[in-house]
Amino acid sequence: MSRSSSTKLSLAIWPRPGFENRAGLLSRELSLPLLPVASAQDVPDTEQEQLTLVVDDGGLSLQQLGPKAPGPVRCEFALGAARHRRLHGGGRGQDIAKATGLSRSGFRPQLLDLTAGLGRDGFILASLGAQVTMIERNPVIYALLADGLSRAADKAEEDPPLAEILRRINTVCQDSVDYLETLTDQQCPDVIYLDPMFPPREKSSKVKKEMQIFHQLVGPDDAGELLAVSLSKARYRVVVKRPAHAPVLEGREPGYSLKGKSTRFDIYPLQKLP
Structure with a gap:
C-alpha cells in the first residue's frame, strides 16, 4: 500500500456501549480525530465525502460517508x-x-x-x-x-x-x-x-x-x-x-x-x- 493519502480520515464512534475506550485508543495510535456523531445521518454535509473508521460490535470497519457511498469494508477470516x-x-x-x-x-x-x-x-x-x-x-x-x-x-x-x-x-x-x-x-x-x-x-x-x-x-x-x-x-x-x-x-x-x-x-x- 502507498505511504500517504490525500483523503481526510476521521475515527467514528457508533452509539454502542463499551466501545468508547477502544475508539479512543485507536484515535491515539493512528493520530486520527474522533467524529462525535451518533450516525452517518448526523455528519455535516461538508464531511460527507470523507472516510471513517467505525468501531462497533462487529469489530473495526472502514466506511465512506455520503448517500451513494459503498458499504463498510471489514476484515473477516472466521466466517x-x-x-x-x-x-x-x-x-x-x-x-x-x-x-x-x-x-x-x-x-x-x-x-x-x-x-x-x-x-x-x-x-x-x-x-x-x-x-x-x-x-x-x-x-x-x-x-x-x-x-x-x-x-x-x-x-x-x-x-x-x-x-x-x-x-x-x-x-x-x-x-x-x-x-x-x-x-x-x-x-x-x-x-x-x-x-x-x-x-x-x-x-x-x-x-x-x-x-x-x-x-x-x-x-x-x-x-x-x-x-x-x-x-x-x-x-x-x-x-x-x-x-x-x-x-x-x-x-x-x-x-x-x-x-x-x-x-x-x-x-x-x-x-x-x-
Whole structure:
C-alpha cells in the first residue's frame, strides 16, 4: 500500500456501549480525530465525502460517508466467504497454490506477502501450509487486518483447524521495501507474493467497494520497485497476482503464468523448488 493519502480520515464512534475506550485508543495510535456523531445521518454535509473508521460490535470497519457511498469494508477470516473458501475452495488445486509451490506435497515455505491489504490471499496461503508474514505499510489498513485476525482468534478455541492456520501467520506494519532491505541472507523467505493494486477502471461501478475505498485511502502503488527488490531477496520464486488481461508488472516478463478467468499469476522462478 502507498505511504500517504490525500483523503481526510476521521475515527467514528457508533452509539454502542463499551466501545468508547477502544475508539479512543485507536484515535491515539493512528493520530486520527474522533467524529462525535451518533450516525452517518448526523455528519455535516461538508464531511460527507470523507472516510471513517467505525468501531462497533462487529469489530473495526472502514466506511465512506455520503448517500451513494459503498458499504463498510471489514476484515473477516472466521466466517462468511473466508470460511467457505477454506473448507470448499479447492485446496492445493487452486492456482494460487500452484503458483507459490504449495501444490507440491511436503513444501511448506516461509512466505512473505508484501501487499497484505485485508489478508485474504495471505490467509489462504497459510491455510495451505505456508508460514506467512503479512506486510502492510498503511496503518489504517493494518488496523483492519489486525482486528480481523483478533476476532478470528476469539473464535479459534471452537475451531482447531482455524487456530492452526492463525499460528502460521505473523503481521508487520512497515514499508515492504524497507522490510526487505533489513533481511540477511539467512532471513530471506522461500517465496515472495505480491498483489499490487491495479489502477482503477473507468467503469468504477464494477470495481469492488474495498478497491474504491483503498484507492482513495492509499493513492498510487509503487509495486515496480517492490518487484525488483523481491527478486533479489526470495530464495525460490516471486509470484505476482494480476488482473487476467493486465500488462506484466514494470514490463518484466515472468518465467511463466497461470491464467484464470479474471486473475493471472505471474511466476518468476529463481531456482528449483526443493
